[in-house]
Amino acid sequence: MTKMRRQSLVAYGQPLCETILDCPSPKGSEVLVRIERCGVCHSDLHLQDGYFSLGADKKLDVSAGRALPFTLGHEIAGIIESSGDDATGAVVGRRVAVYPWIGCGQCAACLAGEETLCSNHRHLGIAADGGFATHVLVPHQRYLLDYAPLSADFAGPLMCSGLTAYAALKRHTKRPERGPVLLVGLGGVGMMGLAIARALFREAPIVADIDADKRQTALNAGAAQACDPSDPQARKAVIAATSGGLLAVCDFVGSDKSLQFSTGVLARGGKVVVTGLLGGNFSIAAAMFGIKAMTIEGTLTGTLAEARELLDLARAGKIAPIPTRNRSLGEAQAALDDLRAGRVVGRTVLCA
């Protein structure tokens, strides 16, 4: 029997450990995917901690309902290795990206195509074993998406960082484009956001990050302007440069500081879409909602339909790949450590 190697969470707040077990045999509609690549996402850090910071020492516990050892990782690209009797369309050898945001399939959210919002979900690497491994079991072939001619290094991260950025940016496309979009935070999601914004919008985006290297990387990748939100003059400078502020901001950080900045540079009628989960506690004068006619909206990754739209855009060559560093599966913990320390530009992708 084929063995499956994994880098698993064996205790919260502790380093990942290698676990080895027999490969599962897919039954019914299930498909076994041999993993080629899995991206390392900032949310993996929170899952390893077992909580999200809510500010002022408050924590959102996310350790419940997950049997340990557990395998993180949700930005998976691989090759179909075998399938259950009912998965007749899952051709062995096909290269696929794995849509990880898999719901129960029965609740109102799932029936509306919003499996990402399912409260009884089986999201891979979150509630079901994920991609820091040599193999992953996927419940149905409909979650397997062709990605040729893209690379596996690019296709895997499209399923979380790409999809999160795409879903956030799409929430700015419903109104006429007046001025550029501002992208706050240039981690993996922010860099994907920059590449995708170039495909969706006429004007090149403005970007903001406290890290000078990340700002320079973004300018090299086509950002119109880059600012340092920790500079006390930055807010005024952005408002001046955009003749009164921005209508469209994506906050890929999700901290008190980033939201102060994102809402502070809005023009009247503007909107901030928040995807980041960094933590903290944000407050704003309630009257500003009316006075500025502003919107703050949150998103949680994207739907299967949006994943298909995004792959279509990428496969048509409209989205430039982001900087990527490959590491071996055994270096999963080192990759998480580097991400936590802010030492990663672009995406780290593990090679199984």
Ligand SMILES: [Zn+2]
């Ligand atoms: Zn993620």
Ligand SMILES: [Zn+2]
């Ligand atoms: Zn559901």
